[in-house]
Amino acid sequence: MSTSDASSTMSTPPLRVAVIGLGSIGGVAAGLLQAAGRHSIVACVRRPLEHLVVERDSGPVDVPIAALTDPAQAGPVDWVLLCTKAHDTASVGPWLERLCGPATRIAVLQNGIGHAERVAPWVSADRVVPVIVYYNGERLAPDRVRVRTVIEQDVAVANDANGRAFAELLDGSGLRVLRDDHFVLRTWRKLLLNAVANPITALTLQRQDVLRRDDVHALCLTVLAEAIAVGRAEGVPLADDEAAQAMAVLYNFAPGLGTSMYFDRLAGRRCEVEALTGAIVAAGTRHGIAMPVNRTLLTLLRAINDAVDDKPAG
Ligand SMILES: NC(=O)c1ccc[n+]([C@@H]2O[C@H](COP(=O)([O-])OP(=O)(O)OC[C@H]3O[C@@H](n4cnc5c(N)ncnc54)[C@H](OP(=O)(O)O)[C@@H]3O)[C@@H](O)[C@H]2O)c1
Known part of the structure; x- marks a missing residue:
């Protein structure tokens, strides 16, 4: 396992980088790459913009940004850098068709598993770089985002050639990249946290303090036990005390913290259900594992998403 940061060797020549989705995560990545000034950055967006402010712990940075809308x-x-919600991946197909040449790599900065499968229609798996995002991004306005550091790394990638290339790309941006030899295990560990915190906060419309109730704690352990059985069936070496570890991580977060599903539900937007609980249930179904609680959560969240889709526009 190794970590690269702004002090790593700046060995790569200037590259052309397109960031699709200038929301909480993409806005931070695009703004900090642009501020680093090493590469040519273009944002692929639905509404034009000319500059971007990233509010960092160390102070704001305001950069001009080239943006394409077509x-x-x-x-x-x-x-x-694909930075949309997972369920919006198909909608960016026209961008990917134009942006991807034979040598293009796609870094998928999305939660969940199955990153390569999501972009398979446009790029072969060997050019896909799944990225686990640890920084907390928040879009404050279309041209303003805030980044908060949550743990000592900001993103994690596999410790392979693609992961190393991604770490080099971020050199100078200030984003700290962890390259992990056990990336799949790390992906599942993040999935477990999301599979508990996101559905429960979204369904109860309460922030993470709800996880501290005794009855909800017991529910979390059941959700995790099912998901861990699925992960193990997928060949992921999850530990014996994995559920306890996951709850300890969650209890380490401030109780007032929301989750992305919670905020999406509050805002009346679709929740990112299929890449999280949906992925666990799909994998468990392939392995014939009973997952009554995750199935129940999935059913309820799908009903919420369908109601969002059915809502008249405007
Ligand atoms: N936010 C966090 O702190 C955080 C932390 C870890 C992981 N993640 C993961 O990171 C991923 C991105 O999340 P996010 O929080 O950045 O989401 P977000 O704030 O909702 O941003 C998504 C962006 O994608 C854009 N988009 C969607 N469809 C598009 C299309 N067809 N063409 C162009 N742009 C399109 C949206 O544009 P519009 O503005 O036009 O709607 C929006 O700006 C998710 O998988 C999430 O789970 C987020």
Whole structure:
């Protein structure tokens, strides 16, 4: 396992980088890469913008940003950073068709598992770089985001050639990259946290303090036990005390913290259900594992999403 940060060797030549989705995560990545000034950054967005402010713990940075609003304006780039919600991946197909050449790598900065499968129609798996995002991003306005450091790394990637290339890409941005030899295990550990905290906060419309109730704690342990059985069936070496570890991590977060599903539900937006609980239930079904609690959560969250889709626009 190794960590790279702004002090790593700045060995790569300037690259063309397209960031799709300038929300909480993409806004931070695009703004900090632009501020680093090493690469040519273009944002692929639905509404034009000319500059971007990233509020960091160390102070704000305000950078000009090149933005395209029509995929027809785009051409092949060296890197795509895909930063939409997982359920919006299909909608960015026209961008990916224009941006991806034979040598393009796609870093998928999305929660869940199955990153390569999501972009399979546009790029082969060997050019996909799944990225676990640990920093907390918050979009304050279309041209303003806030980044908060949560743990000692900001993102994690596999410790392979693609992961190393991604770490080099971020050199100078201030984002700290962990390269992990056990990336799949790390991905599942993040999935377990999300599989508990996101559905329960979204369904109860309460922040993470709800997880501290005794009855909800017991529910969390059941959700985790089912998900851990699925992960193990997938060949992921989850530990004997995995559920306890996951709850300890969650209890380490401030009780007033929300989750992305909670905020999406509050805002009347679709929740990122399929990449999290949906992925666990799909994998468990393939392995014939009973997952009554995760199935129940999935059913309820799908009903919420369907109601969002059925809501008249405006
Ligand atoms: N936020 C966090 O702290 C955090 C932490 C860890 C992981 N994650 C994960 O990171 C991923 C991104 O989450 P987020 O919080 O950044 O979401 P977000 O704030 O909702 O941003 C998503 C962005 O994608 C854009 N988008 C969607 N469809 C598009 C399309 N067809 N063309 C162009 N842009 C499109 C949206 O644009 P519009 O503005 O036009 O709607 C929005 O700006 C998710 O998988 C999330 O679970 C987030």
